[in-house]
Amino acid sequence: xxxxxxxLRGAVRAARGPPALALxxxxxxxxxxxxxxxxxxxxxxxxxxxxxAGALGGLGLGLWQRAAMAASEEEREEEELRRRFMAPxxxxxxxxxxxxxxxxxxxxxxxxxxxxxxxxxxxxxxxxAAFAVDTWERKEGTGGRRGAAGPGQPGPGQPGGRRRPRRxxxxxxxxxxxxxxxxxxxxxxxxxxxxxxxxSGLLSxxxxxxxxxxxxxxxxxxxxxxxxxxxxxxxxxPKNPHVPTMHFNYRYFEIEEDDGTKQWWFGGGTxxxxxxxxxxxxxxxxxxxxxxxxxxxxxxYPKYKxxxxxxxxxxxxxxxxGIGGIFFDDVDSPSKEEVFxxxxxxxxxxxxxxxxxxxxxxxxxxxxxxxxxxxxxxxRYVEFNLVYDRxxxxxxxxxxxxxxxxxxxxxxxxxxEYMHTPPESSKEAEILExxxxxxxxVH
Numbered sequence: 001x002x003x004x005x006x007x008l009r010g011a012v013r014a015a016r017g018p019p020a021l022a023l024x025x026x027x028x029x030x031x032x033x034x035x036x037x038x039x040x041x042x043x044x045x046x047x048x049x050x051x052x053a054g055a056l057g058g059l060g061l062g063l064w065q066r067a068a069m070a071a072s073e074e075e076r077e078e079e080e081l082r083r084r085f086m087a088p089x090x091x092x093x094x095x096x097x098x099x100x101x102x103x104x105x106x107x108x109x110x111x112x113x114x115x116x117x118x119x120x121x122x123x124x125x126x127x128x129a130a131f132a133v134d135t136w137e138r139k140e141g142t143g144g145r146r147g148a149a150g151p152g153q154p155g156p157g158q159p160g161g162r163r164r165p166r167r168x169x170x171x172x173x174x175x176x177x178x179x180x181x182x183x184x185x186x187x188x189x190x191x192x193x194x195x196x197x198x199x200s201g202l203l204s205x206x207x208x209x210x211x212x213x214x215x216x217x218x219x220x221x222x223x224x225x226x227x228x229x230x231x232x233x234x235x236x237x238p239k240n241p242h243v244p245t246m247h248f249n250y251r252y253f254e255i256e257e258d259d260g261t262k263q264w265w266f267g268g269g270t271x272x273x274x275x276x277x278x279x280x281x282x283x284x285x286x287x288x289x290x291x292x293x294x295x296x297x298x299x300x301y302p303k304y305k306x307x308x309x310x311x312x313x314x315x316x317x318x319x320x321x322g323i324g325g326i327f328f329d330d331v332d333s334p335s336k337e338e339v340f341x342x343x344x345x346x347x348x349x350x351x352x353x354x355x356x357x358x359x360x361x362x363x364x365x366x367x368x369x370x371x372x373x374x375x376x377x378x379x380r381y382v383e384f385n386l387v388y389d390r391x392x393x394x395x396x397x398x399x400x401x402x403x404x405x406x407x408x409x410x411x412x413x414x415x416x417e418y419m420h421t422p423p424e425s426s427k428e429a430e431i432l433e434x435x436x437x438x439x440x441x442v443h
Contacts, residue, residue, distance in 0.1 A: 089112050131192075282439075
């Protein structure tokens with residue numbers, strides 16, 4: 001019986017570390033060798049040792065098989081995520097899996113999924129072009145770039161795309177990074193960019209002051225304010241003037257104040273900027289966003305629709321950038337989970353609210369005069385983004401920001417003409433009237 005006890009102790013120790021099966025067998029052999037060979041007690045001890053060896057060998061095999069199955073399942077899940085995304089996540093798949101219950105990890109997975117869904121939907125409409133996938137990392141005071149698929153080269157998730165090997169350790173330790181996916185000079189899209197960023201570090205005093213200017217009470221310690229920010233943002237500029245430009249952005253922000261208290265909030269929105277007014281498109285776009293909002297609270301769509309009309313106002317022109325959509329910022333109630341679920345619904349509405357409009361008009365004929373009007377309207381788009389847009393200003397004020405990714409929102413081409421005024425009762429005058437006096441598109 002002493003041999004059986006020795007076997008049990010050895011096998012239990014072996015089962016705690018790999019490979020359990022081999023170690024349990026070795027423990028069994030040692031125990032059997034030490035068992036008394038003669039006598040009733042000896043025969044009983046050997047029989048007990050043999051029985052224990054068989055049982056514990058089976059235990060070791062079972063543990064090994066379960067460990068192997070778990071590892072295989074984890075590898076399958078990671079490979080599935082790799083296929084779904086345009087590039088490996090900034091924080092790393094294993095880190096996201098390890099912290100998968102934390103909201104920051106869930107938000108990063110959401111923005112990665114949104115980027116991939118939108119890129120694939122756009123690529124399907126413009127098969128002759130390909131997204132260049134550019135992964136970059138941020139360090140305090142730098143705007144480093146890790147590597148990119150060259151212009152015109154397919155990114156992962158596209159036919160012919162290859163995934164670049166990931167270098168280094170979790171980027172969050174070095175300030176984070178991002179993934180910029182940009183398609184240029186396609187047949188349908190002149191420029192389409194979908195960016196993901198996950199960054200952390202210390203806010204500059206200018207960026208902190210910008211927060212305070214909109215009512216945020218933030219208290220820095222020795223002038224330092226640790227932060228974490230992540231989001232997905234996109235601007236899509238089609239070639240055809242009858243296909244509207246679309247923008248969306250969904251983000252999460254967290255800061256740590258001088259006493260260790262953490263503040264968090266979400267922001268985002270989706271909006272449409274047509275060159276020419278098509279009421280059917282406007283109704284479809286707004287109804288799709290309203291349905292996403294109504295799943296959570298019937299008051300959200302009218303509130304965020306008005307916020308969008310007010311936010312995208314070009315003060316020096318007296319007109320909106322487009323026909324709106326939804327916009328919200330600094331949202332930190334009713335709870336973190338509830339706001340996250342709302343953001344998720346809005347992000348999932350991006351493809352259905354926009355892609356049908358592109359399909360409907362991307363082959364429409366247009367005149368040189370209509371193309372000229374598109375270029376003039378894009379000039380207004382540039383003016384808003386560089387003068388008023390909160391995200392652009394914050395990015396330019398944050399040390400280590402990736403300027404190429406921030407300015408991805410700008411079109412390849414735009415135009416300014418001195419004192420250009422469209423004729424009364426023209427299609428150009430029609431869209432201007434809506435930009436100056438926003439409409440209710442869903443009632």
